[in-house]
Amino acid sequence: MIPNSYKHTPVLLQEVLEYLQPKVGEVFIDATLGGGGYTEALLGAVASTGKVLSLDLDIDAIRAFKLKPQTSNLKPVLVQGNFKDIASIAQANGFSKVNGVVADIGLSSYELDDAGRGISFKHDEPLDMRFDASVANPTAADLLAFKSEVELTKLFTEYGEERYSRSIARNIVRKRTEEAVTRTTQLVDIITNSLPRAVRHKAQDSCRRIFQALRIAVNGELENLRQFLPDALGLLAPGGRLVVVVFHSLEDRIVKQFFVQAATGCVCPANFPHCVCGKTPQVQILTRRPVSAGEAELAQNSRSRPAKLRAVLKL
Ligand SMILES: C[S@@+](CC[C@H](N)C(=O)[O-])C[C@H]1O[C@@H](n2cnc3c(N)ncnc32)[C@H](O)[C@@H]1O
Structure with missing residues (x-):
């Protein structure tokens, strides 16, 4: 800080x-x-x-x-x-x-560029995203660890209006059986690899939408x-x-x-x-x-x- x-x-x-x-x-x-x-x-x-x-x-x-x-x-x-x-x-x-x-x-x-809370997908940081870290509310990493595939799909669709919400949610749930998804770079990789090859050059747009959806959910x-x-x-x-x-x-x-x-x-x-x-x-x-x-x-x-x-x- x-x-x-x-x-x-x-x-x-x-x-x-x-x-x-x-x-x-x-x-x-x-x-x-x-x-x-x-x-x-x-x-x-x-x-x-x-x-x-x-x-x-x-x-x-x-x-x-x-x-x-x-x-x-x-x-x-x-x-x-x-x-x-x-x-x-x-x-x-x-x-x-x-x-x-x-x-x-x-x-x-x-908060986006310097706070080190993983709000931007452009920096390698822990996936926290809380505006107020003094309260013990769940972080973005917690949501990725505990929400079901259906809940994650809903979150990405409603708050991010992301077209590929389902496959991104499915791949998060798959990945977390191997290792916890706790850093922005891990999530960026999952999002990018969840997109059809033909739209991967637009992966930044999907990352922006998914990160935004998580931030909205984390902070209510x-x-x-x-x-x-x-x-x-x-x-x-x-x-x-x-x-x-x-x-x-x-x-x-x-x-x-x-x-x-x-x-x-x-x-x-x-x-x-x-x-x-x-x-x-x-x-x-x-x-x-x-x-x-x-x-x-x-x-x-x-x-x-x-x-x-x-x-x-x-x-
Ligand atoms: C876009 S900035 C405000 C910029 C400000 N108008 C200025 O002129 O610099 C939004 C601010 O709202 C704060 N914020 C977000 N949600 C809040 C909430 N529920 N209650 C109070 N502050 C909040 C963020 O921490 C951030 O500092």
Whole structure:
């Protein structure tokens, strides 16, 4: 762990600020500190009379931020925690009825390239993949050791949308009878050898999808997001804004469906003379379509390509 080598270029930063509209004296929560790009911009905007609470599951992000030269006189309240617990974390730190919450769901460049946790298939590392190694949750190697062939196939299909999930799962189960699959290079070999010869030149795409699927499962990423969204909305003052940036189509679907449902009013059948469901819209959707990185950002940072931003205003 080398927190002072922590690196991450914030994605869609200008767009995040455009949708959050932070002003002097306001109160914000950055649910995913990472390299601190959003947090620093929020601290600058709310100035000394505002407040910012920033969390990250990864203690390295918190440590690295504390070591960084500060760009603002205001310090954020820093908490190592899971954004699925945002309601209790906010309450414990005196944050309620905030002006905005932002979450940049995914992983930092540090976690991908330097943390040594086997998140990238490009480095020979142990297959850990946990964002928070302080809890005794199963690692990626544990999932490969204990899940059945059927369970692995399902995991790779649902979270990785990988066409060759079945043969990859079958070969993992076969390989583990000879030796434990604990390193990224072993998994890359299994994936590559599971593909038909004609598509082996595209093995990197399959590796990316399988590694992503394992990471999502290890960290419970979709469950975290599902739990986070309603609680983040609950923390907003009327007129407050929730901005979410995602990098995966499954996450984007969860955010989109949640926002549509929160923006929907009465759901009574059209032939009812008056409303009996009592449902009123909680939010106004600010992004009819997801916002993506523009050409200038893409030229600077190719990792911004899959990013999609959606935002709502609390009514
Ligand atoms: C893409 S980075 C955030 C980058 C940040 N916006 C910036 O400007 O540098 C995503 C961060 O979210 C963290 N993270 C992932 N899942 C989390 C969770 N459930 N709760 C809190 N943080 C989480 C990761 O550890 C990572 O540091």
